[in-house]
Amino acid sequence: MFRRSEYPQGSVLLVVGTKRGLFLISSVDRQSWNIQGPMLKGHRTFYGILDQRKGARLFAADNGDFFGPFLRYSDDFGANWHEPEHGLQFPEQSGEKLAAIWTIEPGRQAEPDVVYAGVDPASLWISTDGGLNWELNAGLATHPTRARWEPGAGGLCLHSIVPDYANASRIWVAISAVGCLRSDDAGKTWTFANKNVRADFLPVKYPEFGQCVHRLIQHPRRPEILYQQNHCGIYKSTNSGDDWTDIQHNLPSEFGFPIALDPHHPETLYVVVEDAEARQNVGEQFTVYRSDNAGEQWERLTNGLPAGTGVGLGVLRHALCTDIKDPCGVYVGTTTGQLFASSDQGDGWRLIAEYLPSIYSLTAAVLM
Amino acid sequence: MDQAAPIPTVPVSVPPALRARVGGRSKVTAAGRTIRELIDALDQQFPGLRFNLCYETGELRPYVNIFLGHENIRYLQGLDTPLSPGTTVAILPSVAGG
Numbered sequence: 001m002f003r004r005s006e007y008p009q010g011s012v013l014l015v016v017g018t019k020r021g022l023f024l025i026s027s028v029d030r031q032s033w034n035i036q037g038p039m040l041k042g043h044r045t046f047y048g049i050l051d052q053r054k055g056a057r058l059f060a061a062d063n064g065d066f067f068g069p070f071l072r073y074s075d076d077f078g079a080n081w082h083e084p085e086h087g088l089q090f091p092e093q094s095g096e097k098l099a100a101i102w103t104i105e106p107g108r109q110a111e112p113d114v115v116y117a118g119v120d121p122a123s124l125w126i127s128t129d130g131g132l133n134w135e136l137n138a139g140l141a142t143h144p145t146r147a148r149w150e151p152g153a154g155g156l157c158l159h160s161i162v163p164d165y166a167n168a169s170r171i172w173v174a175i176s177a178v179g180c181l182r183s184d185d186a187g188k189t190w191t192f193a194n195k196n197v198r199a200d201f202l203p204v205k206y207p208e209f210g211q212c213v214h215r216l217i218q219h220p221r222r223p224e225i226l227y228q229q230n231h232c233g234i235y236k237s238t239n240s241g242d243d244w245t246d247i248q249h250n251l252p253s254e255f256g257f258p259i260a261l262d263p264h265h266p267e268t269l270y271v272v273v274e275d276a277e278a279r280q281n282v283g284e285q286f287t288v289y290r291s292d293n294a295g296e297q298w299e300r301l302t303n304g305l306p307a308g309t310g311v312g313l314g315v316l317r318h319a320l321c322t323d324i325k326d327p328c329g330v331y332v333g334t335t336t337g338q339l340f341a342s343s344d345q346g347d348g349w350r351l352i353a354e355y356l357p358s359i360y361s362l363t364a365a366v367l368m
Numbered sequence: 369m370d371q372a373a374p375i376p377t378v379p380v381s382v383p384p385a386l387r388a389r390v391g392g393r394s395k396v397t398a399a400g401r402t403i404r405e406l407i408d409a410l411d412q413q414f415p416g417l418r419f420n421l422c423y424e425t426g427e428l429r430p431y432v433n434i435f436l437g438h439e440n441i442r443y444l445q446g447l448d449t450p451l452s453p454g455t456t457v458a459i460l461p462s463v464a465g466g
Contacts, residue, residue, distance in 0.1 A: 064385075065431070065464075066429065066431040066461040066462065067385055067386060067420040067429070067432065068419050068420050068421075068429065070419075083416060087416075089419055091424070092424055092425060092426065094424070097423040097425055098423075098424065
């Protein structure tokens with residue numbers, strides 16, 4: 001059913017994780033889109049991503065409903081799915097129970113067999129054979145403060161993994177609601193990277209840890225620059241996370257989940273801030289916000305996005321992404337199953353799917 | 369001298385969501401003195417099935433029900449519920465979700 005010939009070279013493939021399965025939505029011209037799915041039908045699929053470093057391996061975080069979370073992979077665009085030989089299961093003696101798999105992150109280009117996964121309860125898992133076997137990162141699992149880590153509303157989730165492309169020993173992770181941590185020794189030890197990030201819900205507003213970071217990304221050309229969307233603001237670091245600067249500026253809310261950037265113009269950022277109480281667009285206009293100057297000033301992108309009485313759309317932390325074409329495509333999926341796409345860096349938007357299940361995640365690949 | 373009782377082999381009904389794990393079958397058989405041993409035996413035959421049914425720490429997942437005849441093992445001795453020849457076991461998901 002899902003043949004490689006259906007996904008020609010150069011086409012954009014959106015991998016869409018939803019509450020009821022995984023969808024592949026593809027286009028050769030970013031105008032007309034073809035929807036395939038659902039695969040893993042009925043399963044809460046938190047995340048999906050295509051790894052093209054060696055072929056085209058599709059990974060999915062299949063959290064099912066009743067019968068346990070499983071990381072799965074497919075080498076034929078979802079026609080057949082496989083489980084790892086040794087998957088994501090905690091050792092019995094650890095006392096931990098895998099609640100959900102939140103993210104799967106292919107490693108550096110120079111390490112094509114390395115794949116990372118982040119889960120709830122917050123842990124980092126690493127495969128060095130393309131996803132066939134997985135190991136728990138002991139350094140994070142035995143962090144001296146771990147007993148004091150508190151979950152966010154969605155769980156104690158490790159949702160962002162950023163292997164530094166410029167430093168093979170450095171990696172960042174982001175956990176709700178613990179904050180950002182950085183390792184400079186390939187994961188053996190971890191230190192917090194939360195200085196100047198607020199936690200308004202705690203008695204100490206700038207604690208060492210306990211912040212609710214929602215998403216963490218790295219600048220693609222300046223490795224020392226990171227961005228995060230947090231429960232309490234949007235932040236930029238220019239020193240690898242040693243400290244952070246608030247870049248909310250003229251955004252109408254500090255609260256949101258996702259953040260993305262234009263890979264060809266990395267000073268161009270995208271967020272979808274929300275009414276923090278309602279968890280939907282501020283006012284009655286669904287809006288994506290863009291900054292062309294790394295967060296100094298934000299503009300509202302609304303051309304083609306819905307507005308009116310009753311329009312209240314929410315976007316989760318993994319449901320905003322860009323592609324690597326220039327001008328970049330921007331894609332945003334809502335918790336009510338609408339998928340909007342822009343082929344011009346967000347200037348104009350079209351609804352390309354409107355009745356999907358609740359969208360958990362979006363990743364975009366340009367097929368090689 | 370009494371001989372040790374043989375370990376009972378029981379039929380196990382498998383819900384649709386797990387049939388891919390057991391080669392597409394709706395019924396399988398395995399041997400065990402208790403439900404816990406039965407699950408271990410099933411996992412030997414069908415690797416990964418234990419994780420479908422139980423957490424890493426050993427307890428049954430909350431939305432997984434195992435019936436011994438018509439009795440839910442949660443109201444018997446749980447995973448230590450003993451098995452005897454002639455009994456049947458059924459694995460069923462809870463009526464839950466949304």
